[in-house]
Amino acid sequence: MSTLEKLARQIFDSQPFSGHLGASLESVGTDSAEIALTITDELTQQHGFAHGGVLSYLADNSMAFAGGLALGGDVLMSEFKINFVRPAVGGRVVARARTTAVSRRQAVCQSKVFAVSDDGGETLCAVAQGTVVAASTEK
Amino acid sequence: MSTLEKLARQIFDSQPFSGHLGASLESVGTDSAEIALTITDELTQQHGFAHGGVLSYLADNSMAFAGGLALGGDVLMSEFKINFVRPAVGGRVVARARTTAVSRRQAVCQSKVFAVSDDGGETLCAVAQGTVVAASTEK
């Protein structure tokens, strides 16, 4: 495991909210990250779909890790935008983020959130784009 | 309590994710809503601030209710954008959303998320804008 991957896993493991949602950091690359969770009842909204806040968490956090890996350290999300394109029903949900543009102190990232059915079929549920900034950056 | 407020409270109470985060629907208006929660340890990220996913939930859900009240029924979030402007530290966080433009089937809403200190002082932590669509709308 690379030093950066170790740092990413340490940071992920020190996020109580990720634990509270049952999320796991599935994989990381040099400028990408994948986070997944199982849609338990407590993560749903009034129609039994994953709540938009859950998909937002996945998009936000996957981009934060993709950008952090590209920038090489701890980061903050500055902003993001998410489009919900289909309800996430049952099973598992996975967010895959990658860095689209990186400079010294910020990375623009994109994430796609998929519902994964029991047979492994994937359905795109949400698409996001956002800005990650180095944590040491004074705003 | 108006019929619409009753409907809003029924929908909110039937969102398991809102309960999982300890959120409450503080108040509703004809085209506005306020949702709050206490930042317990399990809602934080690696620095002890409220996780961006928590602020995103608050922005998303407060806009969904503001737009639902304006549209007069059950709704879905189509998309939203959020800017994180300051970390939300300790205490309580409240999101206040209002409808900025409404047509027959969609409402554009804005939400501001504030950290509330023990003495009641409020600090703006996030600003969001998004689109709410009537749930019966076929996409």
Add this chain to the structure above:
Amino acid sequence: MSTLEKLARQIFDSQPFSGHLGASLESVGTDSAEIALTITDELTQQHGFAHGGVLSYLADNSMAFAGGLALGGDVLMSEFKINFVRPAVGGRVVARARTTAVSRRQAVCQSKVFAVSDDGGETLCAVAQGTVVAASTEK
């Protein structure tokens, strides 16, 4: 005219694109700005409405000036989001931007774009939110 207003007007006058669209900086405040233009035929799309690119210019530039005034110098837009809520038909269009949150190096701004009819009535056409950063900021 304050020093900052003078700087704002100098910058606006040195934007060839603003001149190309016939835009004018109507007014500025300590953290706000208003930019307007007349919808000539060349600014329209296929249905005779102001093109989305024109409303985007107005939102983008009004937020850049609002943020620049709040930050006290030359700035760049980092990103923005815009919702088109009604077509802008005929007459004049005005964008009013204000700063919602400001720190040392960045400002989050919001802008509303209105169509103004001949009798002065205003119709909200677009709503935007974005991030302005100080131009000297290395990214």
Add this chain to the structure above:
Amino acid sequence: MSTLEKLARQIFDSQPFSGHLGASLESVGTDSAEIALTITDELTQQHGFAHGGVLSYLADNSMAFAGGLALGGDVLMSEFKINFVRPAVGGRVVARARTTAVSRRQAVCQSKVFAVSDDGGETLCAVAQGTVVAASTEK
């Protein structure tokens, strides 16, 4: 030329604003479009870069055509978000949009805007994501 491509070119040619900016519809696919223009002096801002409003036009319009081709008819932009990642200096600028998710009445699209130098080298300048809706859709 397919019927849809013909329709796309007819619509593009009937956009006075596209002509005013000197833009051309470079190519279209079944759910993608490419629009380009040359950065003349009148399209610049105070530092001689392409104005953000120009890049916004390119992102907006390329997504509108990508979504229109995917939806099979005339469309409106509902909303979009754009991140400016590098200044667009001199030469030519091209926006390439594709549809990321499509349903019966709306398409979520993404666009990348590149500065093209004289030797054909491309630099990513902006990244956008937005929602295109069928024009016949009552809002």
